[in-house]
Amino acid sequence: MNELEAVDKIIDSFVAAENKRLMAEVERLQANIARLLQLVGARPAVCSGCKANVVWVRYSSGKSAMHNHDGSSHFSTCPFAKDFRHKHGAA
């Protein structure tokens, strides 16, 4: 093995270890978000547009909105968001 191959191998193993660490961190955060959504009384639902599993979250303002299980707004990721806005009026 020449020097370059040795360096490549070290980098590969570093990247693999870092990926593994990040995946574990993402899983931990997703589990935290799922618990938090349960605690705030988020209601599981299915998006009427794209049929994705989502949760309805009621904000302290009184408004409700669909969120993905990772906590992001479903309105910003749903491919049918435009129809949704049209049908239900801008929230």
Ligand SMILES: [Zn+2]
């Ligand atoms: Zn959707």
